[in-house]
Amino acid sequence: MCLSSLDSCGDGPESATSKCTQCLAPCYKLLEIKELESCFEYKEIASAPSGPRNDALMKSHTQYLYFNTHNKQEFINITPQVEEAVKKSQVREGLCLVNAMHITSSCFINDNESGLHKDFSIWLEKLAPYGKDKYNHNLTGEDNADAHLKRTIMGREVVAAITNGKLDFGPWEQIFYGEFDGQRKKRVLVKIIGE
Amino acid sequence: MCLSSLDSCGDGPESATSKCTQCLAPCYKLLEIKELESCFEYKEIASAPSGPRNDALMKSHTQYLYFNTHNKQEFINITPQVEEAVKKSQVREGLCLVNAMHITSSCFINDNESGLHKDFSIWLEKLAPYGKDKYNHNLTGEDNADAHLKRTIMGREVVAAITNGKLDFGPWEQIFYGEFDGQRKKRVLVKIIGE
Amino acid sequence: MCLSSLDSCGDGPESATSKCTQCLAPCYKLLEIKELESCFEYKEIASAPSGPRNDALMKSHTQYLYFNTHNKQEFINITPQVEEAVKKSQVREGLCLVNAMHITSSCFINDNESGLHKDFSIWLEKLAPYGKDKYNHNLTGEDNADAHLKRTIMGREVVAAITNGKLDFGPWEQIFYGEFDGQRKKRVLVKIIGE
Numbered sequence: 001m002c003l004s005s006l007d008s009c010g011d012g013p014e015s016a017t018s019k020c021t022q023c024l025a026p027c028y029k030l031l032e033i034k035e036l037e038s039c040f041e042y043k044e045i046a047s048a049p050s051g052p053r054n055d056a057l058m059k060s061h062t063q064y065l066y067f068n069t070h071n072k073q074e075f076i077n078i079t080p081q082v083e084e085a086v087k088k089s090q091v092r093e094g095l096c097l098v099n100a101m102h103i104t105s106s107c108f109i110n111d112n113e114s115g116l117h118k119d120f121s122i123w124l125e126k127l128a129p130y131g132k133d134k135y136n137h138n139l140t141g142e143d144n145a146d147a148h149l150k151r152t153i154m155g156r157e158v159v160a161a162i163t164n165g166k167l168d169f170g171p172w173e174q175i176f177y178g179e180f181d182g183q184r185k186k187r188v189l190v191k192i193i194g195e
Numbered sequence: 196m197c198l199s200s201l202d203s204c205g206d207g208p209e210s211a212t213s214k215c216t217q218c219l220a221p222c223y224k225l226l227e228i229k230e231l232e233s234c235f236e237y238k239e240i241a242s243a244p245s246g247p248r249n250d251a252l253m254k255s256h257t258q259y260l261y262f263n264t265h266n267k268q269e270f271i272n273i274t275p276q277v278e279e280a281v282k283k284s285q286v287r288e289g290l291c292l293v294n295a296m297h298i299t300s301s302c303f304i305n306d307n308e309s310g311l312h313k314d315f316s317i318w319l320e321k322l323a324p325y326g327k328d329k330y331n332h333n334l335t336g337e338d339n340a341d342a343h344l345k346r347t348i349m350g351r352e353v354v355a356a357i358t359n360g361k362l363d364f365g366p367w368e369q370i371f372y373g374e375f376d377g378q379r380k381k382r383v384l385v386k387i388i389g390e
Numbered sequence: 391m392c393l394s395s396l397d398s399c400g401d402g403p404e405s406a407t408s409k410c411t412q413c414l415a416p417c418y419k420l421l422e423i424k425e426l427e428s429c430f431e432y433k434e435i436a437s438a439p440s441g442p443r444n445d446a447l448m449k450s451h452t453q454y455l456y457f458n459t460h461n462k463q464e465f466i467n468i469t470p471q472v473e474e475a476v477k478k479s480q481v482r483e484g485l486c487l488v489n490a491m492h493i494t495s496s497c498f499i500n501d502n503e504s505g506l507h508k509d510f511s512i513w514l515e516k517l518a519p520y521g522k523d524k525y526n527h528n529l530t531g532e533d534n535a536d537a538h539l540k541r542t543i544m545g546r547e548v549v550a551a552i553t554n555g556k557l558d559f560g561p562w563e564q565i566f567y568g569e570f571d572g573q574r575k576k577r578v579l580v581k582i583i584g585e
Contacts, residue, residue, distance in 0.1 A: 055448065093452070118526045194448075
């Protein structure tokens with residue numbers, strides 16, 4: 001696939017039949033890496049500028065997502081909810097902030113693969129193990145100090161670009177809510193600004 | 196508290212007497228989690244869209260915060276300074292970037308609890324211990340390689356939403372400057388854009 | 391150097407002769423910390439507000455950077471490419487998002503010092519060691535689970551401020567692309583919005 005068809009690579013089923021306008025290859029999300037290599041117009045460090053867009057008025061959009069997490073630790077794919085918020089915002093070019101509103105949970109971008117999520121859990125437990133008696137914070141009566149540390153590793157927020165009215169993501173990027181002290185009601189904020 | 200009163204939950208003393216317009220409960224920042232559960236209109240994954248805002252002109256605001264840190268490691272709550280910058284910006288809907296301008300310090304969001312801050316220090320020392328002879332970077336004459344690693348764990352920057360002219364934060368979110376190679380003059384940048 | 395000359399501290403060779411308009415000291419990037427202390431108008435927690443900018447129309451700019459990474463792990467300084475994108479965007483005041491479009495690589499800000507980069511590699515290998523048989527994710531046939539974890543530590547994205555048409559950086563801040571599963575074609579997204 002060539003650069004010229006990047007814009008036609010959407011997430012919906014229609015992209016399955018998208019063709020590159022130059023090389024007629026299907027949308028790059030459907031291609032194996034090897035095919036990509038023979039097709040993409042890569043350069044060592046090149047750039048594919050869109051050119052600045054004309055001056056425009058600004059839009060903004062605010063949306064809260066609510067969760068009932070059933071387990072202490074959980075990873076929830078919230079990409080569809082964020083995509084819906086982007087659509088509602090009517091923003092064509094802009095930025096989309098997605099952040100946990102709690103300090104023991106996280107929003108992050110990674111692979112939608114359950115094995116990897118298990119790896120994240122095991123790894124975080126090694127780097128920041130649970131322990132009622134292990135942390136000063138737990139002297140306050142809490143037992144979630146480890147959840148504060150785990151969320152620090154995973155990050156509080158994601159900032160994603162919106163291009164042509166859609167999340168401008170690589171083929172495997174998905175947004176997750178990571179819960180580390182769950183079984184409670186939780187909130188995520190989606191804030192979109194742009195034109 | 197119901198969704199309809201979210202907007203009235205400010206940070207000032209006046210919010211102590213704010214009531215939900217639907218359920219007449221006080222501002223949710225004053226409620227225990229249990230009370231919240233019986234009152235909040237939570238759904239499994241629901242959303243409370245504000246709807247897109249009308250087109251508007253853009254504002255921006257730049258502010259530098261200066262610190263004299265007295266210790267090598269220090270956590271400074273800079274939420275009041277950022278709130279003041281948001282007020283000065285006159286932005287009602289937008290994004291607020293807060294970043295360390297140094298590469299051995301951090302801006303992050305977490306709990307304003309001194310025990311937790313002690314836990315952060317102990318934990319970071321375990322993950323990235325100080326050591327003049329432990330790092331290649333210190334061959335340059337520095338002794339702060341560990342501070343570069345510590346700041347990497349904690350993050351360089353925070354991006355926060357501004358809604359209705361205020362930082363759109365969960366009940367416990369506070370912004371901290373984390374210093375890992377202090378006893379020097381340091382700078383933080385606050386950049387606000389919006390409408 | 392006094393606050394009034396901050397704007398004249400550029401990155402080019404011309405800044406070597408920039409003088410503060412108040413104290414006539416050269417650009418602060420050339421000064422030792424000690425000289426700074428005697429000159430900078432520091433306060434305990436002070437602020438140097440620019441005041442809100444007048445209402446303006448919004449611009450946006452999108453640019454993709456392409457890489458051919460030759461090694462499994464690599465750190466590439468992409469500051470010049472991002473600076474070029476900022477220039478092309480014609481944005482004077484705004485935000486610049488720089489993110490990896492892959493989930494085994496990172497964009498981050500730190501020091502342009504090769505010893506430190508070696509330290510990053512060694513440290514990440516300790517925190518998230520490579521191992522075909524060590525991770526559930528690798529049961530899918532991949533061997534890059536460790537790269538997903540390494541990128542999580544380093545972060546997916548950078549959000550930088552644009553002030554007066556330039557990246558508003560501290561003296562040592564540089565943007566890097568961190569590759570943890572390379573020898574493949576990779577993409578970075580630069581998204582700029584502002585006025």
